[in-house]
Amino acid sequence: MNRKTLVMPAVVGLLAPVLAACGGSASGGDSGDAIVVGTTDQFTASKEAPAPFDPAYAYDVGTWNVLRQTVQTLMVQPRGDGQPQPEAAEKCGFSDSGNERYSCTLREGLEFSNGDAITAKDVKFSIDRARAIKADSGVFALLSTIDTVETRGDREVIFHLNSADATFPFKLSTPVAGIVNPKDYEKNKLRDGFSVDGSGPYTVETEVKDDTVVKAVFTKNSHYKGQLKIKNSKVEMRSYESAATMGTALEKGDIDLMTRSMTPAQITKLDNASGGNINLNEMPGLEIRYLAFNTDSPSVKSTAVRQAMAQLINRGELVAKVYGSQAEPLYSMVPATITGHSNAFFNKYGDPSVSRARTLLTKAGITTPVKVTLHYTTDHYGTVTAQEFDILKKQLNASGLFDVTTQGTSWDKFVPAERAGKYDVWGMGWFPDFPDADNYLAPFLDKDNFLKSPYSNGDIINNLIPASRREADRLSASKSLTTIQDIVAKDVPLIPLWQGKQYIAARDNITGSEWALNSSSTLQLWELSRGVSG
Structure with a gap:
């Protein structure tokens, strides 16, 4: 039976000056076949934009939603919104009264998806790389209040800011602050194409046609250590040229869920439907x-x-x-x-x-x-x-x-x-x-x-x-x-x-769809499962 779910927002716009550790780690077992998600986002590599998935370049909601699944950040925006919480970090917080010195301690045993150990130097490399490349997308400006990045031992990173910035914990939750492996990413050059390597909840493989991604397969990263609970083993994202073809795919069962961008007519139709096996989730945006x-x-x-x-x-x-x-x-x-x-x-x-x-x-x-x-x-x-x-x-x-x-x-x-x-x-x-x-x-x-x-x-x-x-x-x-x-x-x-x-439409054997988008339109694929209550 078709039903509409209204997801209520958390209070937004309120920050805390000090953020304590938040427990939790990857969990959840194999949930069967890949959950298939439809989107109209198009991912294209071109002469003008050859590196769409490089964290030092990407700056649109579609590419960020790929990176948020694959590249881990020190902080993360939590389920239901609210204040950012430690992710790759064990704890983070301002260590001065003027909000100009921010320290993070990494989780023990943190690894990239290939098993390489992650140290504070990798965090410094990643942040300094994005700041130095200064890609024309302008994403580096999110890190503009950083003066220098200091490391102490293998697990402590200290950000010295050039001015007070109470929003800095949020900035460390964005993909431009994602941790990348110096073995895979050059210091002063963007990584062309669609390869992504990190320490996030998933690894990704893409199917590309005419320099455009037609399918991206996210597989649970066995090396992931963080606070997110991963409720599936694999998610497949398919790109459609139009909302109409995406909607048809959902109705036929070719995909399990569709997100941006649905048309107003599609949303109204789903909202008014009194039967069927597709559920519409409406969320504040x-x-x-x-x-x-x-x-x-x-x-x-x-x-x-x-x-x-x-x-x-x-x-x-x-x-x-x-x-x-x-x-x-x-x-x-x-x-x-x-x-x-x-x-x-x-x-x-x-x-x-x-x-x-x-x-x-x-x-x-x-x-x-x-x-x-x-x-x-x-x-x-x-x-x-x-x-x-x-x-x-x-x-x-x-x-x-x-x-x-x-x-x-x-x-x-x-x-x-x-x-x-x-x-x-x-x-x-x-x-x-x-x-x-x-x-x-x-x-x-x-x-x-x-x-x-x-x-x-x-x-x-x-x-x-x-x-x-x-x-x-x-x-x-x-x-x-x-x-x-x-x-x-x-x-x-x-x-x-x-x-x-914002809206998500999902077949009724998919659970967790009400949590699959936060208010910032961040896809949280790890929330999805098949036939198991979230």
């Missing part, structure tokens, strides 16, 4: 969508042009027509459920208004209609992205103040073009690296921002972001965080659009 601007491009260089667009966009209409109850309008880059959120764009612009937008452009001496192209990716965020951008185009053009066209591009070409500065305005999604307001602001606004945006605000970079990171109690950081959001609403280097829920 921290995924957002937004528009980004190349603020040096002539068409949108004027702040007034960007402000006028912010004044015209009708988020309520956009969400209602495309996503329905599966998303909510968003008026800040920080989601409404995160500590420090404010409705900065609504406070600044209120309801959509053509007259106010016209006044902004007239005062700035802007000739109308302003010609702008909105770029979006056709295959990374679901097939309805094209519909979303068509509505945005109609809203802006209906004002008579803009002459907007749209252009869709596949993800493998979209990302290199965006990073090369070829787009004036483009749409992106953000799946947080960790559930804290800092991670919705600093990646876009700090030095070395991952969008390669020319926008730079000295007060945000030099004062407000550092001030917010000094506060271990994230409620105390709200003043700095709110000021940042107000500046973004005024200068408009970005326009937030909506915040979405």
Whole structure:
């Protein structure tokens, strides 16, 4: 019988300054045949992006979900969210009162999947490698508060930070901080292709066609030592070109579970179904969508042009027509459920208004209609992205103040073009690296921002972001965080659009699917089992 499960969130946005050891280790027996998971994520190696699975390069939700299964980190975000807990580490914590010195002790007997012992020097190598390579994906910026990494003996690692950073434990839970074997990864060069070697709960083998992964098989790592309980022996992930073909595969029983990205129509159909053997799990999500601007491009260089667009966009209409109850309008880059959120764009612009937008452009001496192209990716965020951008185009053009066209591009070409500065305005999604307001602001606004945006605000970079990171109690950081959001609403280097829920559909002989995604859209394949209660 079809049923819908609602998974309630944990409190997010609250950090503790010291994190104690958390017990537990790999457990769970062989659960039979491989559990088969469907996804529309595409993993492609190209001349522009030859190393999609290298932890020093990868920086999108799909590739991170491969790495989180295979490359172990010192810390991990726990089941049900909450504060990060030790994983490859036995214990971690700040060892000073200013949150500038962070120490971790590795678990005893830690090994890579080939049986090689892991030492503190391997952790230092891995962190220093990502910082030194400085891949154009911008992922290295997550480690920007590290000054030096020190080791003491084989098991102790000490991070000396260049400024206070209460969010640092979360950053050590992200794949860029993953521990890799110096035998497999060169110090100053990315590892091309799809090979991944680490000490995580699984090893992975990929089937590749035309430089694209069509199947990835995750096998339980017999050398894994950590806190995660692995409830299956093998998971197979298959990539589909469309949500429709993925959905058909689930209905036929070719796959056991499907995750991102399902279409709103598929979700509604599953939600309304009264029979069958497929269960829909609805979970709160921290995924957002937004528009980004190349603020040096002539068409949108004027702040007034960007402000006028912010004044015209009708988020309520956009969400209602495309996503329905599966998303909510968003008026800040920080989601409404995160500590420090404010409705900065609504406070600044209120309801959509053509007259106010016209006044902004007239005062700035802007000739109308302003010609702008909105770029979006056709295959990374679901097939309805094209519909979303068509509505945005109609809203802006209906004002008579803009002459907007749209252009869709596949993800493998979209990302290199965006990073090369070829787009004036483009749409992106953000799946947080960790559930804290800092991670919705600093990646876009700090030095070395991952969008390669020319926008730079000295007060945000030099004062407000550092001030917010000094506060271990994230409620105390709200003043700095709110000021940042107000500046973004005024200068408009970005326009937030909506915040979405997330869903998993699984056949009814699969258990643990309600835990298979956390709020940051992190796949937790180890939670899945077949026919055994979690």
